[in-house]
Amino acid sequence: MLKQYLYKKTKTAPLAVFRFLFGILMAISIIRFWKLGWIESLYIQPKWFFTYYGFEFIKPLGVWTYFLFIIMFFSAISVALGYKYRLSIILFFLSFTYVELIDKTTYLNHYYFVSILSFLLIFLPANASFSWDAYKNKKKHFTYVPTWTIDAIKLLIGIVYVYAGLAKLNSDWLLQAQPLATWLPIKSNIPVIGPLLKLHWVHYFLSWSGMLYDICIPFLLLYKPTRKLAFVLVVIFHFLTHILFPSIGMFPLIMTFAVFIFFSAEFHQKIITFVEEKVLKLTIDKKSDSLFIYPSSISVFIKVLVLLFFVIQLLLPWRYLAYSGELFWREEGYRFSWRVMLVEKVGYTIFTIVNPKDKTQFEIRNEDFLTNFQIKQMSFQPDFILQYAHMLRNHYIKEGIENPEIYVKSYVTLNARLSKPFINSKVNLAKEEDSFKPKNWILPFYGTIKGL
Amino acid sequence: MKKIVWSLTVLLVLFSSISCSSDSSESDSRVELNRKALLESIADNQVIPDFTDFSVETEALKVAANAFREDANENTLNNLRAAWLKAYKVFQPVATYDLGPAFDVAYYLNLNAHPLNVTEIEQDINNPNFNASDLNFSIKQDVQGLPAVDYLVNGLGETDTDILAIYNGTEGQAYKGFLGIVVDRIDNLTDSVLAAWNGGFRDDFVNNDTDSRTGSFNEFINIYIEYFERRLRSSKLGIPAGQFTTGTFPDQIEAVFMPEVSRELLLDALTNSQEIFIGSENTIGIASALEDLGREDIVAAVTTAFTNARNAINTLDQNLKLQIETDRQAALDARMALQEVVVLLKNDVVSALSITISFQDADGD
Incomplete structure (x- = not known):
């Protein structure tokens, strides 16, 4: 059966249109990011950066970051055009991912999505039609591609939605309508829907319908009779998130266009034919029915790799089960799991350096070392706190303090619960190692959140 | 299929009405945040009255300083000191409102940058080419404002006799001159901020809700x-x-x-x-x-x-x-x-x- 599936073929069109939209949206996102001055403020201004565990070799590039964004931009355009597609998508994946790895302060689930999606795209024949490569070289033009290459993208989008929905199956989201009940009332100045946002039942309605939307939407998109309605829901949902949370940036637009992949090949073919005939004025041999086949030398390798990719994607979000304690509080296994907009969490974290020699001590002004954004993110995430403590330790060793001890006073508020102490202030963090082991210097959560 | 879709929608609405009816009574079924009323109260009952009160004190400080400059004696010194202390106390509320017209003129830092730079203020006092307008430079924030008046009325000597001796000595005119410049600037800055609030800024502030x-x-x-x-x-x-x-x-x-x-x-x-x-x-x-x-x-x-x-x-x-x-x-x-x-x-x-x-x-x- 699997064999049969792997040999199934589909029209190339959906993959080609997806490639084009992805490239264009990435290029726009990059211009937006640049214009907002974020390259400067997020990647050049900070003195210290929070690298990901295991990726300490990724170094900030200073003004060369602009160069990386230029590569990213032109590779995105090339991807859209389908010009030297394989090389372009590899360059895009590498440059984008490198930037993401510089500082986890900027981690967002949708950046992670772009990163892994562009990785997946490296292995898909997205330039088989409607591309510079295919127009230039008829041998590279294919009418059909293996169905799984399109399904792979649908599966990835499906994982994102379903896991985001499963993550909402918790008592804060469903029974307290948190954090929406915190975020929405304050937005009552929004025209038309503003007054509704003060109503408690609206918070519950949006929490529950958001959860159901996330879990159901991939299936509604897959099933032909519900597809049109599903797309209407996609547009409504993402438009609403854009209105309510303008700070999520390009994400609603990206997701809305991404679900085009669920539409039929005929739909995509119409778009392509229109563009080719009316805009590009090309004459394409329509009778061709060539099928893209991976070279036999790498065919198995690619299939295994893609399979492995999805096994990892399916398992990674569950790694939090290996830790005890409240996930939202401790954040052990929180990232890379499509936990989107689940917590309103704010922290206040102050570090004290103690010189063991004479027992003198002083407090750190976080502003001296970190940007405001880094301070905000550091203050409620334990792995940041530990990493910062180690950066401070190394800094003060250089300043001449032998074996400085580092203690933290930290308070965190989570989903409308009053601030409580977050980190054990008696533990010398200079001596604690960073690892995947449970962080026993995080104080226990003082409430309960039931659910997945 | 349409049935499924509709039943899903109905289910959605049902879910939400159940989940909200469980914890809502008529009174707390909505949250009302009246930002405008709060902003109006901040502007009309706090910022503007506090600046108005303070502008009275900065005027009084100027008057007391002028009397002292006219005739520096025990009596005028005590009056000046009392005016300074009163002004410092009434300044505390307005210190908070460092936004809009106050922020534009670096109001807080011009009035209350402490510690005072004693070495520099001494240089400036004794610099015959020093102009009142030199205090506009941000590097001069720590030689002016209420800390500077503190120095000029309390810090020049151990006792009042010592202080008066300086004002009535050979360098007396320089100190008196600087005192006049400093209290004028405090008063002018305060008046300008208050005028801006009484002008268009109050409405800008309240309407930007x-x-x-x-x-x-x-x-x-x-x-x-x-x-x-x-x-x-x-x-x-x-x-x-x-x-x-x-x-x-x-x-x-x-x-x-x-x-x-x-x-x-x-x-x-x-x-x-x-x-x-x-x-x-x-x-x-x-x-x-x-x-x-x-x-x-x-x-x-x-x-x-x-x-x-x-x-x-x-x-x-x-x-x-x-x-x-x-x-x-x-x-x-x-x-x-x-x-x-x-x-x-x-x-x-x-x-x-x-x-x-x-x-x-x-x-x-």
């Missing part, structure tokens, strides 16, 4: 918290007591040349911050916004923290300089009590009101 990061509500909470953390907690107490250092800096307190009033100034500032938060008979506090959102728990916690901080400060010597020199730990403990307020403001208040505290701009998810 959106939830965006540039909205007045967001901006006011930001400057309120920043003032409390940096200027009240750190500048008045924490930094002199050595919160960021192994040693202490008792000379960095407010009114260092008359240190026996330093605790009083701190308490005045605390009273005003508390009033901005809780409100009073004729003002609406930030607390009302929290109550609108059903967060009485935060209001209670902040109120307790304010009380604890006041109690801790009251255990200190009225002379904070002496306190820090003799028992630094008690000062650090009081500063910790102020810190508890900061935690609640920066975490719970900011979170509940969805305030953007960092002006760093980036996408979120």
Whole structure:
């Protein structure tokens, strides 16, 4: 059966249109990011950066970051055009991912999505039609591609939605309508829907319908009779998130266009034919029915790799089960799991350096070392706190303090619960190692959140 | 299939009505946050009256300084000193409102950058080419304002006789001249800020009632918290007591040349911050916004923290300089009590009101 599936073929069109939209949206996102001055403020201004565990070799590039964004931009355009597609998508994946790895302060689930999606795209024949490569070289033009290459993208989008929905199956989201009940009332100045946002039942309605939307939407998109309605829901949902949370940036637009992949090949073919005939004025041999086949030398390798990719994607979000304690509080296994907009969490974290020699001590002004954004993110995430403590330790060793001890006073508020102490202030963090082991210097959560 | 879709939709609506009916009565089924009323109260009942009061004192300070410059004697010195102290006390509330027209002229830093740079002020006093307009430069912020008047009326000698001797000595005219420049500038800056508020700015402030990061509500909470953390907690107490250092800096307190009033100034500032938060008979506090959102728990916690901080400060010597020199730990403990307020403001208040505290701009998810 699997064999049969792997040999199934589909029209190339959906993959080609997806490639084009992805490239264009990435290029726009990059211009937006640049214009907002974020390259400067997020990647050049900070003195210290929070690298990901295991990726300490990724170094900030200073003004060369602009160069990386230029590569990213032109590779995105090339991807859209389908010009030297394989090389372009590899360059895009590498440059984008490198930037993401510089500082986890900027981690967002949708950046992670772009990163892994562009990785997946490296292995898909997205330039088989409607591309510079295919127009230039008829041998590279294919009418059909293996169905799984399109399904792979649908599966990835499906994982994102379903896991985001499963993550909402918790008592804060469903029974307290948190954090929406915190975020929405304050937005009552929004025209038309503003007054509704003060109503408690609206918070519950949006929490529950958001959860159901996330879990159901991939299936509604897959099933032909519900597809049109599903797309209407996609547009409504993402438009609403854009209105309510303008700070999520390009994400609603990206997701809305991404679900085009669920539409039929005929739909995509119409778009392509229109563009080719009316805009590009090309004459394409329509009778061709060539099928893209991976070279036999790498065919198995690619299939295994893609399979492995999805096994990892399916398992990674569950790694939090290996830790005890409240996930939202401790954040052990929180990232890379499509936990989107689940917590309103704010922290206040102050570090004290103690010189063991004479027992003198002083407090750190976080502003001296970190940007405001880094301070905000550091203050409620334990792995940041530990990493910062180690950066401070190394800094003060250089300043001449032998074996400085580092203690933290930290308070965190989570989903409308009053601030409580977050980190054990008696533990010398200079001596604690960073690892995947449970962080026993995080104080226990003082409430309960039931659910997945 | 359509049936399935419809039943799903119905289910959705059903779910939400069940989940809300479980915990809502008529009265708390909606949350009403009236930002405009709060902004109006801040503008009309706090900022403008406080600046108006202070402008009366800066005028009185100018009058007393002129009388003293005319005839420097025990009597005019005491009057000037009293006018300065009164002005310093009435300044404490307006110190918080460092936004809009005040921010544009660096109002706080021009009026209350402490510690005073004594070496530089002495150079400037004795520099015959020094112009009043030189005080406009930001590098001159630490030779002017109320700390400069403190120095000129309290800091020139051990006793009044010593001080008067300077004003009536060979360099007397230079000191008198500088005093005149400093009190004029305090008065002019205050009048300009007040005039701006009484002009168009009041309406700009009140009408900018959106939830965006540039909205007045967001901006006011930001400057309120920043003032409390940096200027009240750190500048008045924490930094002199050595919160960021192994040693202490008792000379960095407010009114260092008359240190026996330093605790009083701190308490005045605390009273005003508390009033901005809780409100009073004729003002609406930030607390009302929290109550609108059903967060009485935060209001209670902040109120307790304010009380604890006041109690801790009251255990200190009225002379904070002496306190820090003799028992630094008690000062650090009081500063910790102020810190508890900061935690609640920066975490719970900011979170509940969805305030953007960092002006760093980036996408979120």
